[in-house]
Amino acid sequence: MRLTRYLVAGALLTLPLTAFASEEGGLGSLISIEPGSMLWTLITFVLLLLVLWKFAWGPIVKGLEARENRIKGAIEQAEHDRAESEQLLRQYEEKLTAASAEIAERLARADRDAKARIEQAKEQAREEGEKLLARAKQEIEAQRDKVSAELRREVADLAASVAAAAIGESFTSEDQLNLIRKRLAQLEEQKS
Numbered sequence: 001m002r003l004t005r006y007l008v009a010g011a012l013l014t015l016p017l018t019a020f021a022s023e024e025g026g027l028g029s030l031i032s033i034e035p036g037s038m039l040w041t042l043i044t045f046v047l048l049l050l051v052l053w054k055f056a057w058g059p060i061v062k063g064l065e066a067r068e069n070r071i072k073g074a075i076e077q078a079e080h081d082r083a084e085s086e087q088l089l090r091q092y093e094e095k096l097t098a099a100s101a102e103i104a105e106r107l108a109r110a111d112r113d114a115k116a117r118i119e120q121a122k123e124q125a126r127e128e129g130e131k132l133l134a135r136a137k138q139e140i141e142a143q144r145d146k147v148s149a150e151l152r153r154e155v156a157d158l159a160a161s162v163a164a165a166a167i168g169e170s171f172t173s174e175d176q177l178n179l180i181r182k183r184l185a186q187l188e189e190q191k192s
Contacts, residue, residue: 155180156177156180157173
């Protein structure tokens with residue numbers, strides 16, 4: 001098809017040259033006005049326009065339209081790709097914002113959990129300390145009561161022996177203990 005176009009275009013371009021070469025006048029005959037030559041020039045021009053219109057203008061216009069359509073398609077595709085990339089960018093930014101918020105929330109939760117655990121450990125340590133202190137107080141109280149009871153017994157025995165020696169009488173140890181217990185009870189009532 002291209003070859004045919006080139007051949008027709010070449011033939012039409014050579015027509016005026018052959019007419020120019022066949023005339024004897026050369027350049028002068030082109031400038032002179034002759035009705036026959038004008039008619040053939042006009043016919044050649046119209047034929048050339050028709051051939052160009054049929055074989056050249058149509059494909060050129062079609063090629064330009066195809067190129068224009070490709071460019072429009074490329075522009076539309078580029079706009080579509082740009083809109084899609086902007087949408088993806090917004091989605092990624094939203095996901096990044098959500099991930100940042102989630103990370104911040106998790107860090108805050110971990111911080112709260114750590115503080116709660118520290119407070120719980122402190123509370124347990126305080127309770128444990130209070131329990132140990134109460135147990136130690138009870139043990140001290142029990143030891144004091146025990147020592148106090150032993151001391152009373154020894155004082156009672158000592159007082160009984162001193163009283164027996166001073167009176168010169170002999171009391172049984174049971175009598176002495178009863179006497180001392182009465183006396184101690186009287187002393188405690190006086191203190192109260």
